[in-house]
Amino acid sequence: MEFVFSKKAKITFSILMIIGLIAMIYGYSTDHSHHHNRFWSNLLINGFFFFAISLGGLFFLTLQYATEASYMVVLKRIIEAITQYIYVGAAVLIIVFLAGSMHIHHLYHWMDNAVYHEYVMESTIGSDHPEYVDEMVEGAVVNEHYDAIIDGKSAYLNQPFFWIRTLIYLGVWCFFAYFFRKRSLMEDELGGTKIHFKNMGYAAIFLVFFAVTSSTSAWDWIMSIDTHWFSTLFGWYVFSGMWVSFMIFLVLFTIWLRGRGYLPFVNDSHIHDIGKWMFAISFLWTYLWFSQFMLIWYSDIPEEVTYYIQRIQEFKLLFFGIFFTNFAFPMVILMSRDAKRAIGYLIFVGVLIFIGHWLDVYMMITPGSVGHADFGFMEVGMFLGFLGLFLFTVFNSLSKAPILVKNHPFLEESKHLHI
């Protein structure tokens, strides 16, 4: 069966994108924060959040390949369609980073050359490009923007190395998204088990690469906004967030498609299984969120605790609110077996914690870049706009191939899943 990207859906998503565009123009013109930081951090939040959903999808897909799992085979095309947004998401991220490199915005404080040099030539202070020097020479004075802590991180946090890393992450991830999609379509044509067994090895290579780069990319793109601060489990925290966001989206999307009659081969057991994932990964996220918070709260070391002081002072309701929603709703509502098979429960919890995890990304970025909670039309509108773009891309790639894979060795087994 082919999925049809209906005209109605196209119009809906286009309207969402137009709302997003209006929000961007309106937001950019009314945003009076330093260097339009509020606008750019919204672009980064939405760019990263939806990129992370498709990256989480790619991770989940390769996890299925590497473990040779059969139960998700009937949902494989849906997961693949979600991963195909990764190119668009990567483009948005590159725009944000390029603007940062060109000093159009100031999300990444460390991209400013001034913080790395102890001295500055007195005659050039106040000009567009002050001349910084590392040694006291004739005509130089002490640079008041010099930041010894950031300078100490300069071996890692410098622009050339940042760009090399970023391009490697994005390039390899996009390549694998393209590669696995191509092989999946190839399997439909050719059949046999050769592609299946090879996929296992390629997926393992991806997972090893992803294990390292999911952490380092989170440091580079998100943790470096709060440049002074560091946390060793930050990468896993971001990773668990992207995984659970993907699981929620998969649950909601599958339920929607099944309601439309596109998935006659998906039974309650499949829904139960992905519901379990949503439940379990919510706990992983909570565990990492809380571990990071509690250790820093307990030790109370000034250089670490500033991160939370700002979040608690400026964003108290949001900060504790998302913790409770993203933890309490899945725990209380999804604990029993029957609830994971009840569509109504899954949709209710799914929508709530989907927004909760968007707010989680908001809480990672905004306190370091804007500093206080400005929440208005720009935030909501840009979220809707990017949602439209994301759904448009996903629907479009889903309609490009049959919605059920052919010739996968585990297809029959997956159809008869019974738990």
Place this chain on the structure above:
Amino acid sequence: MADKIIYATFDDDHVLLESAKKLTSKGVHIRDVFSPFPIHGIDPVIGVKQTRLAICGFIYGLTGLTLAVFGMYYFMIVDWPMNIGGKPNDFLYQNIPAFIPISFEFTVLMAAHGMALTFFLRNWTLPGIKARNPYPYTTDDKFVMEIHPSDNHISTDELMEDLKSTGSIAIEER
């Protein structure tokens, strides 16, 4: 006639499941099935009700959580307030992040132990209690179905015939 019990042995769980389905569709009541491992899908066929162990587990967990929070409240706030890292300790909520790991662990401890004990008690499989399975080989590689002719209106001979035709390898009446 003293109550006799029919024990039908099978050497494959799928055969037993199919046989049980056939028998129950004729209205036969199967008292019990002995198996070395859980047979997928047998419960609704032979009329075993869904377990209430999960509800017990929830209650034990809740008990553990309450006990842990109350205990730490009493030890650390009321009875002997301790100054740890200069944290204020006048009220419970000021220290709650530090108590969460312990509350969690105690919840899990109570739920796990409570459920294990309940399970053993309910099945009456505590140390020193004689095993109730009729044949020791049901803990190895055979499956046994237990049927009481007194439960059913079908004659014993017909039952035996049905069992044999559906793949039982040995039938004993005792």
